[in-house]
Amino acid sequence: xxxxxxxxxxxxxxxxxxxxxxxxxxxxxxxxxxxxxxxxxxxxxxxxxxxxxxxxxxxxxxxxxxxxxxxxxxxxxxxxxxxxxxxxxxxxxxxxxxxxxxxxxxxxxxxxxxxxxxxxxxxxxxxxxxxxxxxxxxxxxxxxxxxxxxxxxxxxxxxxxxxxxxxxxxxxxxxxxxxxxxx
Amino acid sequence: xxxxxxxxxxxxxxxxxxxxxxxxxxxxxxxxxxxxxxxxxxxxxxxxxxxxxxxxxxxxxxxxxxxxxxxxxxxxxxxxxxxxxxxxxxxxxxxxxxxxxxxxxxxxxxxxxxxxxxxxxxxxxxxxxxxxxxxxxxxxxxxxxxxxxxxxxxxxxxxxxxxxxxxxxxxxxxxxxxxxxxxxxxxxxxxxxxxxxxxxxxxxxxxxxxxxxxxxxxxxxxxxxxxxxxxxxxxxxxxxxxxx
Numbered sequence: 001x002x003x004x005x006x007x008x009x010x011x012x013x014x015x016x017x018x019x020x021x022x023x024x025x026x027x028x029x030x031x032x033x034x035x036x037x038x039x040x041x042x043x044x045x046x047x048x049x050x051x052x053x054x055x056x057x058x059x060x061x062x063x064x065x066x067x068x069x070x071x072x073x074x075x076x077x078x079x080x081x082x083x084x085x086x087x088x089x090x091x092x093x094x095x096x097x098x099x100x101x102x103x104x105x106x107x108x109x110x111x112x113x114x115x116x117x118x119x120x121x122x123x124x125x126x127x128x129x130x131x132x133x134x135x136x137x138x139x140x141x142x143x144x145x146x147x148x149x150x151x152x153x154x155x156x157x158x159x160x161x162x163x164x165x166x167x168x169x170x171x172x173x174x175x176x177x178x179x180x181x182x183x
Numbered sequence: 184x185x186x187x188x189x190x191x192x193x194x195x196x197x198x199x200x201x202x203x204x205x206x207x208x209x210x211x212x213x214x215x216x217x218x219x220x221x222x223x224x225x226x227x228x229x230x231x232x233x234x235x236x237x238x239x240x241x242x243x244x245x246x247x248x249x250x251x252x253x254x255x256x257x258x259x260x261x262x263x264x265x266x267x268x269x270x271x272x273x274x275x276x277x278x279x280x281x282x283x284x285x286x287x288x289x290x291x292x293x294x295x296x297x298x299x300x301x302x303x304x305x306x307x308x309x310x311x312x313x314x315x316x317x318x319x320x321x322x323x324x325x326x327x328x329x330x331x332x333x334x335x336x337x338x339x340x341x342x343x344x345x346x347x348x349x350x351x352x353x354x355x356x357x358x359x360x361x362x363x364x365x366x367x368x369x370x371x372x373x374x375x376x377x378x379x380x381x382x383x384x385x386x387x388x389x390x391x392x393x394x395x396x397x398x399x400x401x402x403x404x405x406x407x408x409x410x411x412x413x414x415x416x417x418x419x420x421x422x423x424x425x426x427x
Binding site for chain 2: 003009015019046060068072107116117124144148149172173174
């Protein structure tokens with residue numbers, strides 16, 4: 001098969017809220033689902049200002065560690081879990097995602113701690129930036145990805161427990177800058 | 184659950200650096216405070232990265248792929264058909280996959296509270312479309328040609344006419360949001376977003392092609408726009424299979 005060159009990424013621009021949000025986007029599971037919790041956070045820029053025109057997307061395993069996807073060599077999960085969440089930030093730079101705790105996954109070097117992959121889109125981002133959410137009340141000690149991040153920055157990937165779930169803020173630049181990954 | 188050593192996962196090719204924009208690009212002012220200042224950390228492609236949402240039916244209303252029929256009347260402007268294929272870097276069509284678009288109206292005005300420049304809203308145009316790819320990876324929209332519009336990035340700055348495209352591919356690694364441009368736009372030379380892509384040939388891959396064959400007589404012009412997301416690296420395993 002011939003190799004094709006990829007189409008470059010461009011920014012979502014300031015008007016992404018016309019095209020990308022869905023009414024049920026933040027609900028990876030419906031409200032009232034047993035075990036569901038909110039992940040809430042604020043997106044801020046290098047001046048500490050909130051970013052009101054960003055979009056957060058999440059992708060994760062189901063609570064048993066499965067994916068409803070043909071490329072999972074362990075077989076497709078039939079849990080019916082949507083696994084995908086999407087929420088634009090509001091005028092205060094805040095987003096929220098209602099979901100379930102992802103399962104532990106096999107990795108290249110031992111097990112991967114429970115995590116959610118995150119894409120951040122915004123005006124001023126010419127490409128998405130990618131990060132991961134880990135959970136402060138889970139065992140993250142053996143996770144090779146977290147271990148590959150400079151120790152003083154690991155904290156930026158760990159969501160903090162709150163009353164109705166977790167808090168995961170995204171700092172695009174500057175002090176406490178979130179760790180972003182190259183895929 | 185299989186032991187880690189048994190996991191045979193696809194690997195997606197990393198892209199040449201000049202095929203994508205640097206996150207820190209001074210010409211586009213909004214990048215200044217929004218680009219990460221720390222180097223990106225390499226993320227191995229594991230289960231979460233090589234899977235992704237397979238969003239298809241159920242995300243779509245009946246008229247979502249015809250932006251000219253979403254209101255009582257027809258929108259102003261040049262009616263166009265925009266069609267193309269969603270492919271991965273190996274030329275494989277991505278089937279049954281959601282394509283989302285959004286755009287300004289014919290006068291270059293977005294239906295958004297943040298867009299205040301003196302060009303009228305078109306009551307018959309929302310500027311939002313969704314479609315599914317077919318078995319060949321093909322999508323099709325009917326819409327109107329968006330207008331250029333001014334912005335405040337630099338003195339007398341204008342965005343070339345464009346349609347925003349969002350596609351998922353079939354893995355988290357393949358997620359892509361881009362903009363489709365129109366051939367020979369005189370505004371390219373002064374647009375930092377278009378020119379943020381260092382490689383000239385890569386920039387050309389964001390420009391649609393006029394397609395006379397696909398035009399509908401007495402009705403609409405047509406433009407082709409194929410979208411290519413990252414392909415897979417050929418694995419040793421596949422090499423062995425090829426020799427059989």
